[in-house]
Amino acid sequence: EAGVAQSPRYKIIEKRQSVAFWCNPISGHATLYWYQQILGQGPKLLIQFQNNGVVDDSQLPKDRFSAERLKGVDSTLKIQPAKLEDSAVYLCASSLVKGRVIQETQYFGPGTRLLVL
Amino acid sequence: DAKTTQPPSMDCAEGRAANLPCNHSTISGNEYVYWYRQIHSQGPQYIIHGLKNNETNEMASLIITEDRKSSTLILPHATLRDTAVYYCIVRGLYNFNKFYFGSGTKLNVKP
Numbered sequence: 001e002a003g004v005a006q007s008p009r010y011k012i013i014e015k016r017q018s019v020a021f022w023c024n025p026i027s028g029h030a031t032l033y034w035y036q037q038i039l040g041q042g043p044k045l046l047i048q049f050q051n052n053g054v055v056d057d058s059q060l061p062k063d064r065f066s067a068e069r070l071k072g073v074d075s076t077l078k079i080q081p082a083k084l085e086d087s088a089v090y091l092c093a094s095s096l097v098k099g100r101v102i103q104e105t106q107y108f109g110p111g112t113r114l115l116v117l
Numbered sequence: 118d119a120k121t122t123q124p125p126s127m128d129c130a131e132g133r134a135a136n137l138p139c140n141h142s143t144i145s146g147n148e149y150v151y152w153y154r155q156i157h158s159q160g161p162q163y164i165i166h167g168l169k170n171n172e173t174n175e176m177a178s179l180i181i182t183e184d185r186k187s188s189t190l191i192l193p194h195a196t197l198r199d200t201a202v203y204y205c206i207v208r209g210l211y212n213f214n215k216f217y218f219g220s221g222t223k224l225n226v227k228p
Binding site: 004033035040041042043044045056091093105106107108109110111 | 153
């Protein structure tokens, strides 16, 4: 089966610019996650969707970050305006859901590496 | 936020077993222990998970202590391709349970 797709793979922008990342989860996976991974740290969950609804966005900096998952499939994560500290890898993951139970495996995409200058 | 404690790094000789410890003393009864690994420049990859019994799959074995306060991931015959950061995570199975990655253990497999 095809894995989680993300684009672009790399992005360089200047501070105060805006940027958007795209994720296409594995077909049939209802749950989608966006993580931020700063160099040397583990991934930090930014937002979790189930279908097109938000389950958890408690760690999303809502003044500058936004995410949507229209039609419950693809998702976009946007940063506007970007700050230097947003330099990180942005990972998308998806998992299967049966009822309220998430199956154990999260499948991760390759990530988008963002550098803010 | 992370509920687990892991050593920052470990070395292992190629062909030998790699034993990666994890402390999760505050784990609750309905929380599972998951292990993921992240090879350089790739997204994390699922390895194994368990509740209270020991588990084994084609990649690794998971040993959970009887009190469930700690666990060990065992790679029986480490290869150079097992060099990665290994994350131990505890969470419940429901869609409202959060998934916290700590800093993980960097395993260096040496020839």
